[in-house]
Amino acid sequence: MEIDLVFKIAAVGIIVSILNQVLVRSGREEQATMTTLAGLVVVLMIVVQRISELFTLVKTLFQF
């Protein structure tokens, strides 16, 4: 089981939230928003890959 993926997403979340705080405090709201969006895209890429793998497995197993 790929537990490292869970840690990876948690790490991305923590890093992005820290960056977001730093950027907001220094008055760069636009960059903070862009950082959050970029992190979200990275996380979504991981999530979508796993979910597509799950859907493919279900499709194969249940003869769709």
Added chain:
Amino acid sequence: MEQVFAICALAVLGAVLHAALRRTSPEYAMGLAAVCCALILLSAARLLSPILSFLKELQALSGLSGAVLSPLLKTVAIGLLTQISGAFCLDAGEQSLAKAVELSGTLLAAYAALPLASQVLELMRKLMGG
């Protein structure tokens, strides 16, 4: 047996990390929950293959055609997928989306079971001599 421990450990780890992330960045918490669920289901679904091959063996023994078992399996798959997707939507606080997914799942399951229903209807028609 080790798989049960791994699944439980992953679920607890996911719950702890979700609680840590929920306040500061809820969107990452949702992604984390989705990946945890996908990993758990992937590891459990791989064990489904021997069960399904046993079902096929039973089907071959009883002489049933594939047209009977296939809608049944499809309905089970639709139920599983819509249930987990609905749960994701509920987690995100989108009750209307969850209801829409569940309703669509019900309709799709009924559509997948339609060949079975028509076979039953045909059988009844033959029995009644119509």
